[in-house]
Amino acid sequence: MENDNDFIFQKIQGADTVELNPNHLLTLLKVIREKSVTRAAELLNLGQPAISARLRQLNMAVGEPLYRRKGHEVVLTPAGEGLMVFAVALEENMKKAEGYIRRLRGLSAGTLRIGATVTASNYYIPLSLVEFQKKFPGIRISVETAPTYELFRRMSDLDLGFVEDPIEEEVPETFQVKRWWKDQIVLIYWKDHPKADRWKNGVMLEELIDYPIIWREPESGVRKTIEREIEKKGLRFKLCFEVSGADAVKEAVRAKMGIGFVARRVLEHSNSDLLFSQINPPHGVEWWINIIEPNDKMKSRATQALVDLCLKMSNRISETSEQKTKNQSLKNAIGKTA
Incomplete structure (x- = not known):
């Protein structure tokens, strides 16, 4: 009985836990903007298999498709469009953080x-x-x-x-x-x-x-x-x-x-x-x-x-x-x- 309870708890815990890698989210953003996995791989200095693996893991983390192929292009599903709002915000905040770190190094920010x-x-x-x-x-x-x-x-x-x-x-x-x-x-x-x-x-x-x-x-x-x-x-x-x-x-x-x-x-x-x-x-x-x-x-x-x-x-x-x-x-x- 104890093992059954442990199994049920793990299922509930798994349902509530989202293992989201920020890099995977930014990768999808880059692919959508470039409308090409090949072009995104070049800009991110990664191989196409690595890009595909990131997108696949992101899909698994969300639990439903985020994009689909339309000819040679990659387009978002409704779920993907909703997620892109957060991807754009993440990208903007990353840029701000990088700028802040540069200013810290240059002694132009902080307390x-x-x-x-x-x-x-x-x-x-x-x-x-x-x-x-x-x-x-x-x-x-x-x-x-x-x-x-x-x-x-x-x-x-x-x-x-x-x-x-x-x-x-x-x-x-x-x-x-x-x-x-x-x-x-x-x-x-x-x-x-x-x-x-x-x-x-x-x-x-x-x-x-x-x-x-x-x-x-x-x-x-x-x-x-x-x-x-x-x-x-x-x-x-x-x-x-x-x-x-x-x-x-x-x-x-x-x-x-x-x-x-x-x-x-x-x-x-x-x-x-x-x-x-x-x-x-x-x-x-x-x-x-x-x-x-x-x-x-x-x-x-x-x-x-x-x-x-x-x-x-x-x-x-x-x-x-x-x-x-x-x-x-x-x-x-x-x-x-x-």
């Missing part, structure tokens, strides 16, 4: 999904994205902001990630971390701060214990990096004010609520009412923005193009920033001598 921390999104990646869009206007860019831990969790849905030091999360299996933008964390304070003259050439962390600090949110890479430096020195700082984002730190310092820590890049276009100093001179507190990118075998052309552009951009800006720092140091030294 790049990028995840970044707020600091990376606001201060580090915009110039690179602008240059990329100028170079490849056909590629759409989508940027989502989230904390580092959240970005690592969502990398399977993203093409690239831009995250801050320190990296405490496990890197997803198909991704790798590339150090990208080397920066320094600096102390910021208002222009007429009582210690402005003393701090202008640098300040050690232990000198700041008694001053109110404007802290970033706990998941901030800048905050975590400074906290590690404090821990290394065995220091203890008070938590006076806590705000979200580098801009909020700048505004709180501008309001003279306290001093704060930000990445040097964050001050690139700030007003001159805020001053900054290197922490723990002469080496400072080094800090990186990192790129989470797919492993080489998984990387698209568009992803690789953006990574290459980002690297060039950071090198160019870093060189300019270093020159500015040297000029400022020289200016300070001359002023001190005078």
